[in-house]
Amino acid sequence: MNSFDKICSDIKSLKIQGAENIAKAGVKALLIMNDKKSISKLLNLRPTEPLLRNAINFARSNPNKLVPAALRHFHSALNKISMIGSKVVKPNSVIYTHCHSSTVVAVIKKLKNPIVYNTETRPFFQGRITAKQLSDYGIKVYHLVDSGAEVAVRKADIMLIGADAITVNGVYNKIGSSIFARLAYEYKVPVYVCSDSWKFSNKKYEKIEERDSQEVWKNPPKNVNILNPAFDVIDLKFITGIISEMGVHKDIKDFVKAVKKEYLELF
Numbered sequence: 001m002n003s004f005d006k007i008c009s010d011i012k013s014l015k016i017q018g019a020e021n022i023a024k025a026g027v028k029a030l031l032i033m034n035d036k037k038s039i040s041k042l043l044n045l046r047p048t049e050p051l052l053r054n055a056i057n058f059a060r061s062n063p064n065k066l067v068p069a070a071l072r073h074f075h076s077a078l079n080k081i082s083m084i085g086s087k088v089v090k091p092n093s094v095i096y097t098h099c100h101s102s103t104v105v106a107v108i109k110k111l112k113n114p115i116v117y118n119t120e121t122r123p124f125f126q127g128r129i130t131a132k133q134l135s136d137y138g139i140k141v142y143h144l145v146d147s148g149a150e151v152a153v154r155k156a157d158i159m160l161i162g163a164d165a166i167t168v169n170g171v172y173n174k175i176g177s178s179i180f181a182r183l184a185y186e187y188k189v190p191v192y193v194c195s196d197s198w199k200f201s202n203k204k205y206e207k208i209e210e211r212d213s214q215e216v217w218k219n220p221p222k223n224v225n226i227l228n229p230a231f232d233v234i235d236l237k238f239i240t241g242i243i244s245e246m247g248v249h250k251d252i253k254d255f256v257k258a259v260k261k262e263y264l265e266l267f
Contacts, residue, residue, distance in 0.1 A: 004032040011045045014124060019164050019199060020074055020102055022046060023055040027070045030056065030063040048172055048209045048231050050165045050201040054266055058198075077196045077245035078106055085160070085194055085243045086110035093157040096184070098149070099174035100126035101162025103194040105133050107243070108160070117142045117152035121174060123215045123228070149180045159184045161234075163195040165206045166242070168252055170233040171195075172206050177231075181238040190240040197244040198266070200259045208232070 001009065007029045010016045016025050026042050042056055055074075059066035085107030089095065092113045097104050099121040108114055116134055118141060121127035131141045144152055153159065159181065165172035171193050184191045213226035220226055242249040246262055249255035 002032075004029050004038065007032075008041060008045055017124070017126065018100060018102055019049055019051045019162070020078070020196065022049055023051040023198075024071060024074060026052045027055045027059045027063075027067045030059055031067055034060060034063050046209060047207045048164050050203075050206070051196060051199045054198045054200075058266060073198070074196065077198075078103060080245035081194055081196070081243055082106035082110050084245075084247060085192070088192060088241075088243060088248060089114070089158055089160070094155055096149075096152045096156035096159045096180070096189070097130060097161060098127065098146075098177055098180055099162065100129040100133075101160075101194060103196065104160045104162050105130060107194055108134060108139065109137055115140050115142070117144065117155060119144050119146045119149050119152065119176070119180070121176070122146055126174070146176055149176070150183055153180060153183045153187055153189055156184070156189050159189055159191045161191065161193055163193050163199050164231055165201050166193070166195060166199050166252075166255065167201050167203060167206060168256060169204055170236055171239060171242075172208070172231045172233055175229055175232050178234045178238075179232075181234045185238040191234075191238055192240055192248075193234075193242045195242060195244055197246060197255075197259045197263065200256065 209230040211228040
């Protein structure tokens with residue numbers, strides 16, 4: 001297997017996971033192969049990842065020049081979001097988060113004396129990545145099974161969540177996110193999405209990736225059908241704000257306006 005195919009395989013199999021890591025690997029793959037067929041393969045590896053699509057479309061015309069520019073964007077956006085987010089969250093806050101978002105982790109690391117509750121995130125337990133990264137940084141973390149989210153949300157001052165896609169009709173994130181955001185709304189816990197603006201999608205609706213059923217249960221009994229959607233959609237009414245590298249956006253209209261003003265050539 002050549003290095004281009006290995007990158008594609010690692011993205012498809014979730015050896016490379018997280019929207020930003022996927023996008024970084026995808027644009028770096030352009031430096032290896034950037035013919036029409038290879039670009040099409042990259043664009044179709046993960047259906048619910050506009051950051052990958054937008055980064056590929058940004059860099060495809062001149063990879064040698066634009067791949068480094070895309071990587072600089074990811075680095076700069078992460079730093080800006082962590083700074084902006086650290087001003088949104090008060091010191092000594094109790095934070096709830098789900099799955100693993102490098103952006104959310106970067107924000108939490110900037111905070112003064114945070115306490116974090118997070119859920120494990122079946123079937124690949126990405127929540128454990130979040131828990132380990134924060135605990136290694138000296139932050140106190142309480143880790144729960146996904147069905148224990150209500151316990152965590154009730155204790156939280158704020159919910160911080162990442163995003164895989166943002167459209168005018170909702171925020172797509174790891175399965176379970178919509179339930180937990182609804183819980184937070186009911187308990188009057190503000191919900192902030194921390195996201196690179198390149199995760200915006202012009203599509204009204206993103207296709208939700210259906211993963212292999214064996215990730216959930218390798219040998220289920222006869223007549224047991226396994227559903228394994230990777231993502232769900234958070235209703236915008238449950239979201240207090242979106243924190244991007246351009247600032248804090250109070251609603252989706254404000255976010256879209258800012259994105260299209262800053263990155264007109266992409267959107």
